[in-house]
Amino acid sequence: xxxxxxxxxxxxxxxxxxxxxxxxxxxxxxxxxxxxxxxxxxxxxxxxxxxxxxxxxxxxxxxxxxxxxxxxxxxxxxxxxxxxxxxxxxxxxxxxxxxxxxxxxxxxxxxxxxxxxxxxxxxxxxxxxxxxxxxxxxxxxxxxxxxxxxxxxxxxxxxxxxxxxxx
Amino acid sequence: xxxxxxxxxxxxxxxxxxxxxxxxxxxxxxxxxxxxxxxxxxxxxxxxxxxxxxxxxxxxxxxxxxxxxxxxxxxxxxxxxxxxxxxxxxxxxxxxxxxxxxxxxxxxxxxxxxxxxxxxxxxxxxxxxxxxxxxxxxxxxxxxxxxxxxxxxxxxxxxxxxxxxxxxxxxxxxxxxxxxxxxxxxxxxxxxxxxxxxxxxxxxxxxxxxxxxxxxxxxxxxxxxxxxxxxxxxxxxxxxxxxxxxxxxxxxxxxxxxxxxxxxxxxxxxxxxxxxxxxxxxxxxxxxxxxxxxxxxxxxxxxxxxxxxxxxxxxxxxxxxxxxxxxxxxxxxxxxxxxxxxxxxxxxxxxxxxxxxxxxxxxxxxxxxxxxxxxxxxxxxxxxxxxxxxxxxxxxxx
Ligand SMILES: NC(=O)c1ccc[n+]([C@@H]2O[C@H](COP(=O)([O-])OP(=O)(O)OC[C@H]3O[C@@H](n4cnc5c(N)ncnc54)[C@H](O)[C@@H]3O)[C@@H](O)[C@H]2O)c1
Ligand SMILES: [Fe+2]
Numbered sequence: 001x002x003x004x005x006x007x008x009x010x011x012x013x014x015x016x017x018x019x020x021x022x023x024x025x026x027x028x029x030x031x032x033x034x035x036x037x038x039x040x041x042x043x044x045x046x047x048x049x050x051x052x053x054x055x056x057x058x059x060x061x062x063x064x065x066x067x068x069x070x071x072x073x074x075x076x077x078x079x080x081x082x083x084x085x086x087x088x089x090x091x092x093x094x095x096x097x098x099x100x101x102x103x104x105x106x107x108x109x110x111x112x113x114x115x116x117x118x119x120x121x122x123x124x125x126x127x128x129x130x131x132x133x134x135x136x137x138x139x140x141x142x143x144x145x146x147x148x149x150x151x152x153x154x155x156x157x158x159x160x161x162x163x164x165x166x167x
Numbered sequence: 168x169x170x171x172x173x174x175x176x177x178x179x180x181x182x183x184x185x186x187x188x189x190x191x192x193x194x195x196x197x198x199x200x201x202x203x204x205x206x207x208x209x210x211x212x213x214x215x216x217x218x219x220x221x222x223x224x225x226x227x228x229x230x231x232x233x234x235x236x237x238x239x240x241x242x243x244x245x246x247x248x249x250x251x252x253x254x255x256x257x258x259x260x261x262x263x264x265x266x267x268x269x270x271x272x273x274x275x276x277x278x279x280x281x282x283x284x285x286x287x288x289x290x291x292x293x294x295x296x297x298x299x300x301x302x303x304x305x306x307x308x309x310x311x312x313x314x315x316x317x318x319x320x321x322x323x324x325x326x327x328x329x330x331x332x333x334x335x336x337x338x339x340x341x342x343x344x345x346x347x348x349x350x351x352x353x354x355x356x357x358x359x360x361x362x363x364x365x366x367x368x369x370x371x372x373x374x375x376x377x378x379x380x381x382x383x384x385x386x387x388x389x390x391x392x393x394x395x396x397x398x399x400x401x402x403x404x405x406x407x408x409x410x411x412x413x414x415x416x417x418x419x420x421x422x423x424x425x426x427x428x429x430x431x432x433x434x435x436x437x438x439x440x441x442x443x444x445x446x447x448x449x450x451x452x453x454x455x456x457x458x459x460x461x462x463x464x465x466x467x468x469x470x471x472x473x474x475x476x477x478x479x480x481x482x483x484x485x486x487x488x489x490x491x492x493x494x495x496x497x498x499x500x501x502x503x504x505x506x507x508x509x510x511x512x513x514x515x516x517x518x519x520x521x522x523x524x525x526x527x528x529x530x531x532x533x534x535x536x537x538x539x540x541x542x543x544x545x546x547x548x549x550x551x552x553x554x555x556x557x558x559x560x561x562x563x564x565x
Contacts, residue, residue: 106379
C-alpha cells in the first residue's frame with residue numbers, strides 16, 4: 001500500500017473486525033436475545049465480514065447456542081454468509097461508528113453473498129453486540145434503534161473483561 | 168425542499184418500448200440483442216387469455232423461430248420451477264429469454280437467466296445480493312399485469328417452499344435488456360387482479376418515496392407513477408376494455424418499478440412478503456391490505472415525505488386545503504377510500520381474514536416479516552412485537 005492513510009485505515013478496520021468477532025463470541029455466551037436469534041441458524045453456520053477486494057475479514061461459527069470466533073483468515077468459499085464492504089473507506093466508516101449498517105446497506109456500500117434471511121438475523125445479532133461495545137450515544141448513530149441495555153450492564157462488564165482473551 | 172442524500176446510486180438501464188402494437192417489435196428487438204432462438208416463459212392463464220398467440224404471430228411475421236416455451240409457471244415462482252425451466256432452455260439450445268406474464272413469470276425468467284448464465288444446476292446455490300458477475304443472456308420482458316414493475320427492476324422474488332419464504336435475489340445483472348409495454352397485453356386481466364396488481368404498483372411508488380435510498384431521480388419517478396395510478400386505476404378496474412386506462416396503468420407500473428428498484432421498498436413489503444410466504448395470498452392483495460398500515464407506522468419518522476404524497480395522489484386543491492401536519496393522515500384516509508372502492512368493484516379483500524389467512528398463522532407471519540430484507544430499507548425499524556401488532560390490525564381491519 002502506497003498511501004499511509006490507507007495503511008492506517010486498514011489496520012484500524014482489521015482491529016475492529018477482530019474485536020467484533022471476539023465480541024460476538026462473548027456476547028453470545030451471555031445474552032438471551034442473541035441466543036434466541038441464533039436458534040434460526042443451522043448448526044455449523046459460518047458468517048463472515050470482509051472488505052473487498054482481499055480483506056481484512058473475520059468469521060464466526062455457530063456451535064450449539066453460541067458463536068465461536070474463527071479468526072481473521074477463514075477461507076471465504078467455506079463461509080455460508082459473507083457480508084462484503086465494497087471498499088475500505090466504507091468499511092472504515094461503518095466500523096468506526098460514523099455510519100450505520102442500515103445506511104451502508106441503503107447506500108449500496110455492502111453486498112451480501114448467501115441467504116438474505118440469515119443476513120437479517122446476523123445483522124440483528126450484530127446490532128445487539130454493538131450496543132454492548134459502544135456507549136449509548138455512539139450506538140444511537142450506528143443503530144436504527146438501540147436495544148435496551150437496562151439489566152444487561154453486568155453482562156456487559158463480563159463481555160468487556162473477556163474481550164482481550166477471545167481467540 | 169431538496170434533501171439530497173449524502174450518497175446514492177441510480178441505475179435504470181432497461182430500454183422501454185411502449186405503445187400500440189408494441190409487441191410487434193419483439194423480433195426486431197431480439198435481433199438488436201443478437202438473439203436467434205428465444206426461450207419463452209409464460210403461464211397457463213396468459214395462454215388461455217390469448218396473449219401467447221399475439222406474440223407467436225409477431226414472431227412469425229418477423230421470421231424468427233421460438234426455441235422452446237415453458238408455460239407451467241405457477242403463481243409465485245419457486246426454486247424447483249426455475250431449475251426445471253432452465254433444463255428446458257438448455258435441451259433446446261436457446262440463446263435468449265422472453266418473459267410474457269405477470270411478476271411470477273418475470274421473476275421465474277430472471278431465475279432461469281441466472282441458472283443458465285452461471286451454468287449451475289440449482290438456483291439456491293447462487294443466493295445473495297449483488298454477487299452475480301457473468302454477463303447474462305439477452306432478456307426481454309412483456310408484462311401482462313400492471314403491477315410488479317419487475318420488467319425494470321433488479322429484484323427477483325423466488326420462493327423456497329421448503330422454508331415457506333420468498334427469497335429476494337438482487338443484482339444489477341437481473342435487469343432485462345428491454346421491456347415491451349403493449350396495452351393489448353393487460354386488457355384481458357380480470358378486475359380483481361387488475362385492482363390487486365395496481366395496488367402493488369401504488370405501493371412501490373409510495374414506499375420508494377420514503378425509503379432509505381430515496382433520491383431526486385427515484386422521487387421523480389415515484390411522483391409521476393402516483394399521479395397516473397390515482398387517476399386511472401379505478402377506471403381500469405371498472406372497464407377492462409378502457410384502452411386509455413390500461414395503457415396509462417401499464418406505464419405507471421413500469422415507472423413505479425424504476426422508482427423502487429433504486430430507492431427500494433420497506434415495511435409494507437416486509438409484511439406482504441411474509442404473508443405471501445406463509446399464507447400464500449397474492450402479492451398485490453397483501454399490498455392492498457398493508458399499505459395504509461405501513462404508511463401509518465412510518466409517520467413518526469417519515470411523516471413529511473408521506474404528507475408530500477398527497478399532492479400527486481389527490482391533486483393541488485386537496486393538498487393546499489390540508490394543513491401540513493394533517494397531510495399524511497389525509498393521504499391514508501384517501502388511500503382507504505380507494506381500497507374501499509376497489510373492494511366494491513372487484514371484491515378485493517381488505518383484511519387478512521377476508522383474504523383467507525388463519526389466525527394461528529399470524530405469529531409465523533410476524534417472525535418472517537422481521538427477517539425480510541426490505542425491512543433494511545424502511546426508515547423505521549420494526550421488532551417482533553410491533554410486527555405482530557400491525558399484522559393483527561391487518562387481520563381484523565382495525
Ligand atoms: N421482481 C420484482 O421487482 C417484484 C415486485 C413485486 C412483486 N413481485 C412478485 O411478482 C409476483 C406477483 O406477480 P403479479 O402480481 O403480476 O401476478 P402473477 O404473475 O402471479 O399473475 C396472477 C394471475 O393473473 C393471470 N394473468 C396475468 N396477466 C393476465 C392477463 N393479461 N390476462 C389474464 N390473466 C392474466 C396469471 O395467469 C396468474 O394466474 C409475486 O411473486 C411477487 O413477489 C416481484
Ligand atoms: Fe411489490
